[in-house]
Amino acid sequence: MVRESSGPPPALPGPQRLTVDLAVSEGPVLLGANGALYGLSDDGVPGDAVLAPLKLTSVSQKPEGGAQHPNGDALTVSRSFLRNGGGEIYVMMQDTYARWPYEDLGIDDYLTRADRIVREVSAAPDAGRFVFIPFNEPDQIWYHLDVADQARYEIDRDRFLRDWRTVYRRIRAIAPDARIAGPNEAAFHTRLLTDFLAFARREDVLPQVMTWHELDSASLRDFQAHHDEYRAIERELGIPPLTVNIDEYGCRRDLSVPGQLVQWVAMFERNKVYANQAYWDAAGDLSGNVVRTNLPNGGWWFFRWYAGLTGDTVAVTPPRPHTVDTLQGLASLDPARRQAQVLLGGSPGDADVVVRHVEEAGISGFGRTVTATVAETAWSGYEGAHPTPRVLARTTLRVAADGSVTVPLRGLRAMSAYRIVLTPAGSGTPDVPAVPWSASYEAEDAAVTGGVVRTLGTVSDANGYAASGTKDVASLNTPASKVDFTVTVPADGTYDMAVLYGNESGAPATQLLSVDGGAPVTVTYPSTQNSSHRARKELRVELPAGVHVLTLAKGDAEVTLDRIDLTARGGPASAVYEATLSDIGGNPAFDYSSSAGTGTGALVLGTGDRAVFDVYAPRDGYFTVVARASAPVELALHGASVTAEPGRPLRLYLAAGNNRVTVTAGHASLRSLDVSGDGSDTGVLSCGAASATLSGGAELIASAYAADGSCVAGIGGSPAAKAEFTVDVAIPGRHLLVVHYAHDDRRDNGHAYNTDIVSRTADITAGAAAPVRVTFKNTWSRDDYWTLAVPVDLGRGGNTVTFANPDGPAPYIARIELGRIIG
Incomplete structure (x- = not known):
């Protein structure tokens, strides 16, 4: 049974320690935890450019024409899912019904519907990529198997088991090779799973995939015990290990939040199970990780990092295993690429990441020094675009006498995730990343007039929406309503100002921004799903050095305020995309003889090789792209191609959001793609x-x-x-x-x-x-x-x-x- 979870644990004194042991393999990277329930709504929503990079292993969707949702039909979305390298599509068969919980019209009615669903899927050219889920949450819906009364439970259990056998055999009668998943409980129940598996083994109706849901914050504490107990039941019954898919996981407060997602993904990947993020609001956004059709948010970039793990995952020991809202992580080692990667997050403060057995990890040429590249993906809201994650540090570290490397991380943010990449160090010094001054200011900590501070997205309110600092300011609906942010900036100049907000007015809404009581300017906020569904509005302000009051006052409608971020602007936006961290095709070589530039070496491309980069554009327009290569390379994007001379800038038109850029060459050493600009419309x-x-x-x-x-x-x-x-x-x-x-x-x-x-x-x-x-x-x-x-x-x-x-x-x-x- 799921237990109630207490609040977040108290902070530990001093830096927390997360230990990675490269000598202890957990097996090949599965990438199983990147799925989504109703993550796709149509062929083209979300767009191909944000689907392909994530290497999705599974999604759960409704049967074609099902009445439970207005879109998300499995056969329809399979076109975009499969052409972008997707794995398997789980068909939620009971989503043929319109009501929630499902209307119970009897097993005969359901069998008629099931026949149609199975026949339609079986006729599809990729029928083997679909998995049937006959029942959804039977512990709560139709059968009520979570009752405490044992006699009542046994009556309901026996009815469910009979119906499972009937539907299972009906599916197999139509599609003898069909893969079937279940029992698909709303929560982990030892009693039911034991009875179900014993019955299914005896009656020869075992599912090919075992599914249940983990939908409580306490799952971050309890899942490991659930998984271990399930495997023990299998062993006791003599059942070979089945594939496990936790086909709904996470609460509203977890979705889109990198620091929350890393906690879930780490435990699923460690146990090599598949898992799909839950559906709480809208289909077609990969469970809150894609903005509009093609814009990545902070959660999307975390899953992009996850998709970039290669080789084997290795043992990670967090400071507090199986504890809700604490620092957690996962790591991989790829000897062929000579790379180790660590993804971590979930707790604020300082941390030391200790990577052990670096010299004993079987990485030829790792040597006595390594380069460590540290980047952050922050929370940008469910509907707030997030640019390419910022590189925080590139450093050369000497391997200690005991074969370990320690990477210090300071000032971690609880809602962010971080990536550390270790590669062999070569000659030269990595470029020091330009990290501009930045500060964040919570609305609830500002001076609030005519508004209400709300608390949401806490452990005890896990299905509340996420909010920065677990608070926001709502009900700014009177003529006098305003929030005064007192800020301090270090120098005269231009600052990028980002506002995390919610707007459920049903149209663009405005507020009035003034600096130190000066003349106000109008800020227009696009609509959001509701007042708590965060988006991100970006604008610029000119500020002299010192203390200022930035006031956001009510305009023509009510807007909820969560946080503002100020970042010093040093020029047009720019990003460096490391070649050795790109998606590759063919058999390129990894050259770490030089640590100059990105610090991550170079990718040596030959005939038949390719490197695919995910390039972010804040808006539609022209950007400057430079290939840092030893020889000319070919760039292909959006169906066009061009030769890029080494170091010579190209002017390329990019779509707002993610752009997949493929680089090929007869022979060239490629270090990076450098992209800069704000999106010019000259010539458009x-x-x-x-x-x-x-x-x-x-x-x-x-x-x-x-x-x-x-x-x-x-x-x-x-x-x-x-x-x-x-x-x-x-x-x-x-x-x-x-x-x-x-x-x-x-x-x-x-x-x-x-x-x-x-x-x-x-x-x-x-x-x-x-x-x-x-x-x-x-x-x-x-x-x-x-x-x-x-x-x-x-x-x-x-x-x-x-x-x-x-x-x-x-x-x-x-x-x-x-x-x-x-x-």
């Missing part, structure tokens, strides 16, 4: 809604929040309802078509915590190409305009770009932009 072709030629009922309507005050409505619903833009292209080739769109379609399924958002689609015809169907995710309100980038090929001179949808409504379109990818 732009067409507002008013320039479109409309037909079939499509019309131009006023829209206060569109860039030019209007948008095109009424596209789709019939073959004739179209919008056609004409653009004149000076240089032919591959372009990114950036569509500024909005819509807020919802389909009420009556689910207790389903936001019911659905996507719209449009068939886009660009130039002479065939139409391409593109999915546009819901923007949370009719007045919030997002962008979606679509690669298109255009010829020289006049080209038309047409939007249509004979099957249903397309989104409202305010503007299109076209940038040639190779600028």
